[in-house]
Amino acid sequence: MSTRKSLHLATALIAVSGLALTACSSGTTPSETTQSGSQSAAGSSNAPAQDGDRLLGIVSITATDSNNARVIAGATEAAEAAGWKVEVVDAQGNADTANAAIRNFVSKEADAVFDLVFPVTSLGAGLQATQDAGIPVATWGGGLGDGVVMTTGDGAPFAEPATQALIDDMGGKGSVLALTYRTGQVCRDREGVFDEMLKEYPDITVTKSEVNIPGFLQDGARHATAWLAAHPEGSENLAIWGCWEDPTLGAISALQQQGRTDVLTYGINGSSAAIKAVQDGTLTATVYEDGKGEGAKMFEVVQDAIEAGDSWEQQTIDVPGILVTADNVESFLEDHPEALQ
Known part of the structure; x- marks a missing residue:
């Protein structure tokens, strides 16, 4: 590919x-x-x-x-x-x-x-x-x-490990909410990678919702709330992908309000908030960028x-970025303690 x-x-x-x-x-x-x-x-x-x-x-x-x-x-x-x-x-x-x-x-x-x-x-x-x-x-x-x-050129390459992790974790089937932002070139490029990779998985249905700057946290929560209403718990494999992780963190707040623990969540950039969310299990994966x-x-x-x-x-x-998940977050932090700053 x-x-x-x-x-x-x-x-x-x-x-x-x-x-x-x-x-x-x-x-x-x-x-x-x-x-x-x-x-x-x-x-x-x-x-x-x-x-x-x-x-x-x-x-x-x-x-x-x-x-x-x-x-x-x-x-x-x-x-x-x-x-x-x-x-x-x-x-x-x-x-x-x-x-x-x-x-x-x-x-x-x-x-x-x-x-x-x-x-x-x-x-x-x-x-x-x-x-x-x-x-x-x-x-x-x-x-x-x-x-x-x-x-x-940090747009496209950073999207690949997060998107591949989503595909693998979902077993190639289910529904995804993709939180996009087309005003920024980085998110445009990352969305392009996401689209190209998902073409090979027709059993994954993608719904796209664009967030705004400012307001990306609130938009992430709002779009997730609407999407969750149409995707009840236990219906299928579910995931939320953000072209960077802040909209996904907003979506996570909606998941927490509804007590939903069945939805996988992915972001890109590796902010301190995202790394902490991986640690506490609310964010499935992020890609760290220096x-x-x-x-x-x-x-x-x-x-x-x-x-x-x-x-x-x-x-x-x-x-290149570093994929951070629950499996490697502690060893990652040993190598990159600055990621929590």
Whole structure:
């Protein structure tokens, strides 16, 4: 299966030291917008700046999500260690806000911009502005595009182990509620893997419900409540899959309210809340992602791109995940104690 092979084709796991969870935030929400554009921004046209004058602008699809927070923490620590300043804008799932934030960072003469999760296809206005200013952009799961020097390919590979675990645990038959989010490229890619893998199991019926940002916990609970009404206990094998685990955690609250223990639950990202839920048995499995390491690596690669200038070639960094279940959660935590932070 091509999707099963994708994880094994991923490059080696990025190894970085443990990073403290810190984040800065901007005090205002910018509101400017422009047009879309083309070409690499690795060769910055900005005048050379001393490290203490350099600014990294981070635009997050939701800064309150634990894995977004980990990426922000990793990038922030790495940037501040290099003498850069960091500002973060929480776009709260709104692409217009993200574009305006990027434009605002351009007006502040930022030296680099990070996009967390928004697909580059929704950031034409902001990316045109960074290109015009010669500011390099890196995306976390947003894909490559004109003016983007690197991206992490953490969308599709992370979905594979969680989806395979679901298929195996269900014995290839039953009903699944899939909680999706199509505004973010990461979830789009993960949903694509889920769909491709489930094609081979016609005896598994899938119902899809899309969640919102903000509101994903509440949406997860609401969609699960409606789905459970049509899938009574003992009717068949049942499972809930989330393109990341927070909607699944919301669904778990609905399961607990109804006293339902017959539904398997799956997520992706490996937040501290998810790891604890695996420990207490309410979450069947999650896939851990080293978000802090990815954030630090993004900053390292952007520095390399700035130094290389026009000779820089776009990069995609693929990072394999770790499936965490009741069977291995304690040994996993021995190796990754930071996962509970």
